[in-house]
Amino acid sequence: xxxxxxxxxxxxxxxxxxxxxxxxxxxxxxxxxxxxxxxxxxxxxxxxxxxxxxxxxxxxxxxxxxxxxxxxxxxxxxxxxxxxxxxxxxxxxxxxxxxxxxxxxxxxxxxxxxxxxxxxxxxxxxxxxxxxxxxxxxxxxxxxxxxxxxxxxxxxxxxxxxxxxxxxxxxxxxxxxx
Amino acid sequence: xxxxxxxxxxxxxxxxxxxxxxxxxxxxxxxxxxxxxxxxxxxxxxxxxxxxxxxxxxxxxxxxxxxxxxxxxxxxxxxxxxxxxxxxxxxxxxxxxxxxxxxxxxxxxxxxxxxxxxxxxxxxxxxxxxxxxxxxxxxxxxxxxxxxxxxxxxxxxxxxxxxxxxxxxxxxxxxxxxxxxxxxxxxxxxxxxxxxxxxxxxxxxxxxxxxxxxxxxxxxxxxxxxxxxxxxxxxxxxxxxxxxxxxxxxxx
Numbered sequence: 303x304x305x306x307x308x309x310x311x312x313x314x315x316x317x318x319x320x321x322x323x324x325x326x327x328x329x330x331x332x333x334x335x336x337x338x339x340x341x342x343x344x345x346x347x348x349x350x351x352x353x354x355x356x357x358x359x360x361x362x363x364x365x366x367x368x369x370x371x372x373x374x375x376x377x378x379x380x381x382x383x384x385x386x387x388x389x390x391x392x393x394x395x396x397x398x399x400x401x402x403x404x405x406x407x408x409x410x411x412x413x414x415x416x417x418x419x420x421x422x423x424x425x426x427x428x429x430x431x432x433x434x435x436x437x438x439x440x441x442x443x444x445x446x447x448x449x450x451x452x453x454x455x456x457x458x459x460x461x462x463x464x465x466x467x468x469x470x471x472x473x474x475x476x477x478x479x480x
Numbered sequence: 481x482x483x484x485x486x487x488x489x490x491x492x493x494x495x496x497x498x499x500x501x502x503x504x505x506x507x508x509x510x511x512x513x514x515x516x517x518x519x520x521x522x523x524x525x526x527x528x529x530x531x532x533x534x535x536x537x538x539x540x541x542x543x544x545x546x547x548x549x550x551x552x553x554x555x556x557x558x559x560x561x562x563x564x565x566x567x568x569x570x571x572x573x574x575x576x577x578x579x580x581x582x583x584x585x586x587x588x589x590x591x592x593x594x595x596x597x598x599x600x601x602x603x604x605x606x607x608x609x610x611x612x613x614x615x616x617x618x619x620x621x622x623x624x625x626x627x628x629x630x631x632x633x634x635x636x637x638x639x640x641x642x643x644x645x646x647x648x649x650x651x652x653x654x655x656x657x658x659x660x661x662x663x664x665x666x667x668x669x670x671x672x673x674x675x676x677x678x679x680x681x682x683x684x685x686x687x688x689x690x691x692x693x694x695x696x697x698x699x700x701x702x703x704x705x706x707x708x709x710x711x712x713x714x715x716x717x718x719x720x721x722x723x724x725x726x727x728x729x730x731x732x
Contacts, residue, residue: 307550318546322538336542343546347553357636357662410535417532435494436529439634441658442496457487464490467525 310350317359318343320438321366327421327433328370342369360444363434367448420470428463435460483514493522495658499609506613597688599660604694606657607677607712610666616675617653617668627654627667635665637707639680642730644669649676649723669723674715676723683708691717700724 321342325335342365421429434440434448445460446453483489485508491497492505509515610616619630628641634656643651648671655666657679664681688701688710700720701710709727711720 310550315543318543319537322542323533323536326536332539336539336545339538339542340546340549344549344553347550413532414536417529432529436526437533442491442494457491460494461487461490464522464525468521471525471528 306350310347313358314343314346314350314362317362320359321362324363324430324433324438325366325370327429328367328426330422338366338370342366345369357444359438360440360448363438363440364448367430416474420467420474423470424463424466427459428466431456431459432463432467483512483518485512485515486518489515489518490522493519499605499612502609502612502615600688600692600694600699602659603679603699603710603712604697606659606666606679607697608695610655610657610668610677611675616655618655620653622651622653624651627651630654631656631665635663637662637665637680637682639665639667639678639707639709640704640727640730641667642727644723644726647722647726648672648719649726671713671715671719671723674713674719676711676713676715676720678723678727679710679712680707682706691720702728704728 318339321339322335325338325342326332329335329338342362346362346365421433424432430449431445434445440448442453442456445456449456451459485505488497488501488505489509492502492509497505509519618634619627621627622643622645624641624643628638631638631641631654641651641654643649645651649669650671652668652670652675655668656663657666658664659679660681660683662681664679667678667680669676669678683703684706686701686703686708688699688708690702691698691700693699697712697714698717698720699710699712700717701708702724703709709724711723713720
């Protein structure tokens with residue numbers, strides 16, 4: 303393994319889960335997400351020289367999003383995909399790592415399904431900003447860089463996304479506050 | 481009806497405001513029922529999302545397939561042995577000497593600039609912010625085996641973490657701060673009534689003075705390999721130096 307590959311393995315590969323989760327919510331399909339992440343990582347690797355010192359995770363997520371956008375334009379089949387509301391359970395079952403405790407695994411599957419349902423109901427631009435902030439723990443500046451929008455837009459979009467999520471949660475579980 | 485402070489409250493929740501704004505906001509929230517509810521909502525929805533997403537990891541075959549793809553990418557060009565053996569021409573030595581001299585001059589000219597590194601202000605601001613209510617620690621523990629692994633998921637570096645209770649420096653916990661455009665790891669120690677924040681981040685070369693003061697706070701900096709360390713506190717110099725020595729000696 304040469305030096306570039308070694309550094310890529312230690313700096314970029316640890317963010318593979320994040321890249322895949324992000325791609326999954328962008329494409330709304332586990333299979334498409336894998337293709338996008340594969341393409342994004344290869345692209346990242348080709349342009350990898352001289353990354354040292356910058357934020358590898360935000361950088362990789364930005365490439366994932368670019369790849370997804372290209373993919374989307376090429377195929378134009380996103381619109382025809384069903385919303386995750388009607389997506390098959392296979393996706394979720396396949397992605398939740400099986401643990402030793404079946405009860406806990408079932409609970410995690412339920413939570414993951416609920417998450418897909420809640421996020422799937424949001425408009426894409428609200429979903430991505432919410433995922434980047436809450437799940438991938440990116441700060442405003444990183445989100446602005448990944449999405450190519452001003453920080454002010456990040457803030458207003460995030461506020462709208464959070465308000466919309468709260469409404470969905472209340473509709474989802476009557477009487478609960480989230 | 482939405483409170484005009486709601487975006488600021490959100491920014492506060494996302495740890496995106498500086499210390500003075502945070503203080504002003506906390507005052508506002510004390511009186512604003514709406515922003516109190518907003519903070520509770522934000523907390524609840526974050527907890528829900530993080531819990532639900534915690535189990536989502538990339539399928540194992542993806543990583544394997546990706547590594548196969550990486551293996552197929554062209555390796556970095558290797559210089560031929562002939563090119564490596566050829567002695568460098570004499571003018572290369574002359575040029576290197578000149579470049580070195582120019583570099584030294586430039587460094588001398590930039591020294592005053594280096595002394596006023598904005599990173600110093602960032603460090604002291606982060607220290608001040610940490611002293612505000614609810615900001616000091618993300619992971620509260622006196623056990624280094626709890627604090628150190630926590631950094632793996634929350635910061636870009638893995639610093640030395642140790643409890644020096646016997647020497648008077650009690651480990652209080654850890655925190656991640658955004659510093660010098662990266663997620664730095666902060667280890668918090670307590671010495672008597674003084675709190676000491678020990679920041680650590682990726683630093684290619686030492687760029688901060690070994691000791692300085694800012695706004696009355698003492699700042700001690702040192703470097704271990706490619707990690708920059710910086711202790712900020714209102715404790716005395718002797719205490720800071722003692723902690724620095726302990727940390728240097730305990731570096732794995």
